[in-house]
Amino acid sequence: MGIVDRSEPMKATASQGRPIVRMRGVRKAFGPRVILEGLDLDVGAGEKVALIGPSGSGKTTILRLLIGLTEPDAGTIEIDGQYLWHSSRGGTLERADEAHARQVRRCVGMVFQQFNLFPHMTALQNVHEPMEQVLRLKRPEAKERARALLARVGLGEHVDKRPSQLSGGQQQRVAIARSLGLQPKLMLFDEVTSALDPELVGEVLGVLRELAHETDMTMLIVTHEIRFAADIADRVLVFDAGRVVEDGSPEIVLKDPSHPRTRQFLRAILER
Amino acid sequence: MAGESTFVYLPYLMGGVVTTLQITALAMLLALPVSFLLALGRMSSFAPARWGAGFVIELFRGTSAVVQLFWAFYVLPFFGVELSPLAAGVLVLGLNEGSYFSEVVRASLKSIVAGQREAAVALHLPRFYTFRRIVLPQALPIMVPPFGNAAVLMLKFTALTSLVTIQELSFRAGLLRSNLGVSSDIYGVVLAIYFALAVGMASLVWLAERAVNRWAGREVIPWRELTSRRASPAPKWAFRR
Numbered sequence: 001m002g003i004v005d006r007s008e009p010m011k012a013t014a015s016q017g018r019p020i021v022r023m024r025g026v027r028k029a030f031g032p033r034v035i036l037e038g039l040d041l042d043v044g045a046g047e048k049v050a051l052i053g054p055s056g057s058g059k060t061t062i063l064r065l066l067i068g069l070t071e072p073d074a075g076t077i078e079i080d081g082q083y084l085w086h087s088s089r090g091g092t093l094e095r096a097d098e099a100h101a102r103q104v105r106r107c108v109g110m111v112f113q114q115f116n117l118f119p120h121m122t123a124l125q126n127v128h129e130p131m132e133q134v135l136r137l138k139r140p141e142a143k144e145r146a147r148a149l150l151a152r153v154g155l156g157e158h159v160d161k162r163p164s165q166l167s168g169g170q171q172q173r174v175a176i177a178r179s180l181g182l183q184p185k186l187m188l189f190d191e192v193t194s195a196l197d198p199e200l201v202g203e204v205l206g207v208l209r210e211l212a213h214e215t216d217m218t219m220l221i222v223t224h225e226i227r228f229a230a231d232i233a234d235r236v237l238v239f240d241a242g243r244v245v246e247d248g249s250p251e252i253v254l255k256d257p258s259h260p261r262t263r264q265f266l267r268a269i270l271e272r
Numbered sequence: 273m274a275g276e277s278t279f280v281y282l283p284y285l286m287g288g289v290v291t292t293l294q295i296t297a298l299a300m301l302l303a304l305p306v307s308f309l310l311a312l313g314r315m316s317s318f319a320p321a322r323w324g325a326g327f328v329i330e331l332f333r334g335t336s337a338v339v340q341l342f343w344a345f346y347v348l349p350f351f352g353v354e355l356s357p358l359a360a361g362v363l364v365l366g367l368n369e370g371s372y373f374s375e376v377v378r379a380s381l382k383s384i385v386a387g388q389r390e391a392a393v394a395l396h397l398p399r400f401y402t403f404r405r406i407v408l409p410q411a412l413p414i415m416v417p418p419f420g421n422a423a424v425l426m427l428k429f430t431a432l433t434s435l436v437t438i439q440e441l442s443f444r445a446g447l448l449r450s451n452l453g454v455s456s457d458i459y460g461v462v463l464a465i466y467f468a469l470a471v472g473m474a475s476l477v478w479l480a481e482r483a484v485n486r487w488a489g490r491e492v493i494p495w496r497e498l499t500s501r502r503a504s505p506a507p508k509w510a511f512r513r
Binding site: 067069109114119130 | 410
């Protein structure tokens with residue numbers, strides 16, 4: 001089966017500590033607006049990285065590039081040792097097609113700010129149908145695993161509800177379970193609590209915290225929850241205008257930032 | 273004074289009603305796949321498909337349906353294509369409606385918010401599954417009311433096929449009138465028949481709408497709640513930011 005084939009090289013790369021993400025000279029512009037320019041970024045397998053910075057600084061664009069929702073204008077992206085948009089033939093890089101990218105980004109999962117659950121499906125269907133489609137599981141097994149995942153994010157009693165019957169926090173937890181169902185090696189979280197009412201933020205962060213502590217999945221978390229980032233991240237990246245201006249452990253970056261922009265940004269966000 | 277003869281000829285008119293309904297049903301049945309094909313063609317990433325679909329749509333929307341009918345029935349035989357009156361009528365009406373309705377289909381498919389497609393990409397879902405299980409169930413309920421509109425229009429549009437010798441309702445009414453000279457009665461009856469058919473069709477569409485909503489997993493308001501005078505609870509979004 002497909003999953004078994006895939007899991008073999010995964011273990012090998014994880015034990016070698018090879019970066020699961022390697023971006024080199026990545027440029028992305030939307031029309032005249034340059035979002036990223038000459039970005040180099042490595043993320044090691046298993047790392048929990050928080051991406052912070054003012055809006056428009058390119059954090060979300062990085063996540064969208066990694067899951068293939070947008071293509072870079074220039075530069076290369078490697079995921080788990082494979083070029084996302086290129087194939088290397090005899091040492092030279094060639095532009096690869098959509099099918100190649102689909103296959104390379106298969107090990108990446110993403111959770112969105114607006115949940116993007118399928119509104120016409122129940123929570124359970126939202127989780128088990130992608131598992132059937134992508135992992136080629138039989139329906140009973142997919143359903144069983146989906147139930148277990150939903151229980152794990154605390155939604156065991158709500159499996160048969162539609163998104164409209166769930167609170168924002170519950171919807172976001174369904175979305176997390178839906179992504180986890182595909183067994184990603186790299187999970188991208190794009191401001192997953194920004195659309196939530198303040199009292200619902202905690203339950204979603206709780207799930208993220210648990211994932212960070214209990215799995216060896218690589219996590220890239222774009223967030224404005226600085227204290228949360230400091231708490232669970234191994235590494236914090238501060239972005240400003242498409243560049244990494246700060247990169248290090250949360251203690252160093254958040255307590256003693258070197259860059260004036262970081263200080264300014266942290267002050268603004270902590271005084272909210 | 274000729275009221276009696278109108279009712280005598282009612283069975284004759286009913287024969288026309290059957291033909292009218294037949295053409296309406298067949299033409300709409302043809303229009304549906306045509307509209308989907310044209311809409312998908314126009315949304316295709318393959319440029320020739322876009323041009324082809326655009327050309328067909330503009331051709332049928334941009335020329336007179338009467339002339340198209342004459343073409344299908346009187347001109348095509350010169351090119352070796354002989355169509356029966358029914359085939360010509362259904363073909364022209366169906367392609368016409370298909371062209372118009374393709375824009376409704378396209379708009380409905382496009383109305384699915386970007387986030388749904390992005391989620392499908394992020395979940396690595398196959399393209400056909402995404403269309404069948406995510407886009408279509410959300411787009412179809414939007415298409416049903418305009419489809420009902422189109423069906424009722426089609427019902428009355430079928431009168432056009434009398435031009436290619438099809439004996440539908442209005443054709444037979446015309447024959448009766450010229451033979452019996454009882455315009456007011458006959459056209460009064462014909463008016464009533466068209467109205468009854470249209471109302472019947474609207475009810476069918478209403479049922480179809482509920483069925484599609486149920487299939488698509490949308491909430492269907494129970495009949496009892498719909499008819500009760502009790503004020504419905506305020507929509508949820510009223511309390512959201």
